[in-house]
Amino acid sequence: MKKLLIISAFVLAGCSTFGSASANEPVSKNGMLLDKAGMTLYTFDKDTANSGKSACNGPCAANWPPLAADKNASAKGEYTVITRDDGTKQWAHEGKPLYHYKSDQKPGDRTGDNFKNMWHAAKD
Secondary structure, eight states: OHHHHHHHHHHHHHHHHTTOOOTTOOEEETTEEEOTTOOBOEEETTSOTTSSOOSOOTHHHHHSOBOEEOTTOOOBTTEEEEEOTTSOEEEEETTEEOBOOTTOOSTTOOTTTTGGGTEEEOBO
C-alpha cells in the first residue's frame, strides 16, 4: 500500500506539470495584468513595442524585476516572449516587456503606477 501511495504521488505530480502553462505566465483580471500570485505587472515607456528587447537591465532590473518566462515558453495571443540581454526569457504583452515593482508587497499593490511618469500598471 505504501508503495502504491508513493507511485501515485509521483504520477499526480507529473500530471500537474505536464503540458501546463508557464508558472509565471501573465493573467488578466478586471482589465489589469497580474502574475499568477496576483501581483501587479508594469510596462516601461523606454521599451519599444515589438523590438524583442528590454530597456531595463542591470540596476534597473533590480528595482523592476522582469516577469520571467520559462525557457520553453512560447507566444500565446497577445503575449510574447523576449530574450533579455542576459539570455533569460521575459513575458511581453502586445510587444511590451512586463515587470514587477520591488516595492509592491502584496497582491493589489500598484505603488509603481506612473512612477517617474515612465512606469505604468499594465492593462489588458
